Amino acid sequence: MLEIKNICVKIIDDDKEILNDFSLSIKKGEVHAIMGPNGTGKSTLAKTIMGHYKYQVVAGSIIFEEDDITNISVDERARLGIFLGMQDPTEIEGITNSEFLRTALKEVSGENINLYHFIKRMEEGMNDLKLSESMLHRSLNKGFSGGEKKKNEILQLKLLRPKLIILDEIDSGLDVDSLKIVCQNINSYLEENPDASVLMITHYPRILEYIKPDYVHIMQDGKIQKTGDLLLAKKIEKDGYHSINVM
Amino acid sequence: MNKIILDKEEVIKIESAKEFVLTEGEKKEIYIWGENDKYKIRYHLEKGSSLIVHHYSINASFDIEIELAGDNARVDYFYSTINYQDQVLKFSIFHTGSKTHSNIINHGVNVKDRKLLFDVNPKVKKNAVGCVCNQENSIINLEDGESMICPNLLIDNYDVISSHSAYIGSFSKEMLFYMMSRGLTEKASYELLMRYFLLQEENIAVERIPRFLEEIKKL
Numbered sequence: 001m002l003e004i005k006n007i008c009v010k011i012i013d014d015d016k017e018i019l020n021d022f023s024l025s026i027k028k029g030e031v032h033a034i035m036g037p038n039g040t041g042k043s044t045l046a047k048t049i050m051g052h053y054k055y056q057v058v059a060g061s062i063i064f065e066e067d068d069i070t071n072i073s074v075d076e077r078a079r080l081g082i083f084l085g086m087q088d089p090t091e092i093e094g095i096t097n098s099e100f101l102r103t104a105l106k107e108v109s110g111e112n113i114n115l116y117h118f119i120k121r122m123e124e125g126m127n128d129l130k131l132s133e134s135m136l137h138r139s140l141n142k143g144f145s146g147g148e149k150k151k152n153e154i155l156q157l158k159l160l161r162p163k164l165i166i167l168d169e170i171d172s173g174l175d176v177d178s179l180k181i182v183c184q185n186i187n188s189y190l191e192e193n194p195d196a197s198v199l200m201i202t203h204y205p206r207i208l209e210y211i212k213p214d215y216v217h218i219m220q221d222g223k224i225q226k227t228g229d230l231l232l233a234k235k236i237e238k239d240g241y242h243s244i245n246v247m
Numbered sequence: 248m249n250k251i252i253l254d255k256e257e258v259i260k261i262e263s264a265k266e267f268v269l270t271e272g273e274k275k276e277i278y279i280w281g282e283n284d285k286y287k288i289r290y291h292l293e294k295g296s297s298l299i300v301h302h303y304s305i306n307a308s309f310d311i312e313i314e315l316a317g318d319n320a321r322v323d324y325f326y327s328t329i330n331y332q333d334q335v336l337k338f339s340i341f342h343t344g345s346k347t348h349s350n351i352i353n354h355g356v357n358v359k360d361r362k363l364l365f366d367v368n369p370k371v372k373k374n375a376v377g378c379v380c381n382q383e384n385s386i387i388n389l390e391d392g393e394s395m396i397c398p399n400l401l402i403d404n405y406d407v408i409s410s411h412s413a414y415i416g417s418f419s420k421e422m423l424f425y426m427m428s429r430g431l432t433e434k435a436s437y438e439l440l441m442r443y444f445l446l447q448e449e450n451i452a453v454e455r456i457p458r459f460l461e462e463i464k465k466l
Binding site: 052053073075077083086092093094095100103104107108137160 | 420421424426430431432433435444447
């Protein structure tokens with residue numbers, strides 16, 4: 001599904017290279033987790049796949065379902081089926097959650113969305129995530145608690161139905177109960193959509209107890225240094241990154 | 248040339264100046280529209296009265312004066328403008344009564360390389376205690392416009408809650424990235440941002456401002 005081939009990524013207008021000859025292959029239905037010390041390029045990777053304006057791919061390519069998406073726009077990537085659940089979702093005052101999601105659905109599907117069906121789907125999603133109905137009419141992410149913001153990202157995921165889900169520290173700022181709810185919703189999405197793949201960036205193995213990864217990668221200096229499974233994540237939690245010689 | 252004021256009941260044609268007086272305890276919500284001219288509007292609010300103003304304009308300058316004369320008078324003012332020429336919004340708010348409350352929100356889009364000035368001057372008088380005095384000003388420059396905001400606070404009393412903010416620039420790239428990452432095209436993202444920036448309030452009677460809606464779509 002996703003082939004990242006030897007990419008080098010710089011910050012635009014800066015010579016600093018964040019990702020250095022980075023490669024990763026994700027097949028349909030696979031769950032990959034990326035861990036690593038702070039400042040190793042994990043979030044840069046997530047944003048680069050999505051096409052963030054701050055980053056420039058200076059070498060290599062990103063292939064999604066056999067299409068080279070290295071230089072296409074953010075919205076085109078989204079419409080192809082890539083979804084980035086953000087670490088700190090942007091607040092947009094004035095635009096209501098419902099208006100935003102309805103517009104997004106219309107743009108992604110290319111069709112006018114029936115209001116009744118849209119509200120029904122929103123209500124179902126909010127119910128699953130134990131979100132208050134009042135969030136529909138509040139400004140997008142404005143004044144949301146950390147937990148509400150993350151749940152709102154998952155609500156968007158459920159409605160937009162992507163093929164590749166990138167989760168950038170979706171577990172940060174979530175209490176134990178909210179983490180469980182978020183993970184249950186992601187898991188039920190994956191059960192309903194077995195071909196969907198996940199790339200999960202996290203600092204903590206706890207989320208990996210809920211969403212079982214097929215692979216755990218450790219990043220350092222802008223590239224993957226080690227790959228293993230859940231046991232690798234547990235070893236890092238117990239003994240730190242020093243124990244696997246990546247620091 | 249349109250010179251009209253819309254209120255809940257009817258459309259009123261006005262000249263370049265207009266005065267509104269709210270008597271004790273009166274509550275009013277009005278829609279104001281102005282285009283291609285200079286206007287002077289004065290509001291006088293007596294004790295316990297409250298006023299909500301939804302004010303929209305295209306290529307117009309306004310000299311607005313609000314006097315919160317009676318105790319507990321309150322004004323919530325939402326001003327939005329689209330400009331293609333040099334224009335000025337001059338706002339004077341006088342907190343004369345105690346526990347008066349002003350909430351002024353000014354949003355402007357400066358379309359071309361022209362000058363747009365928001366000059367906002369709330370004044371809390373010495374004997375007016377317990378007042379709340381807020382203002383938020385934003386101008387989006389679509390080209391190399393020379394916009395300026397003077398978000399002044401002239402306060403002569405210690406017992407006041409007050410805030411002021413000013414922003415001149417473009418829509419944040421981070422907002423656009425977020426919206427586009429959900430599949431909205433850049434055009435659709437701008438349209439949505441522009442619409443909500445200029446309409447400000449979700450539950451306004453948009454059918455009363457067709458000319459303004461039409462202009463938003465052109466931006």
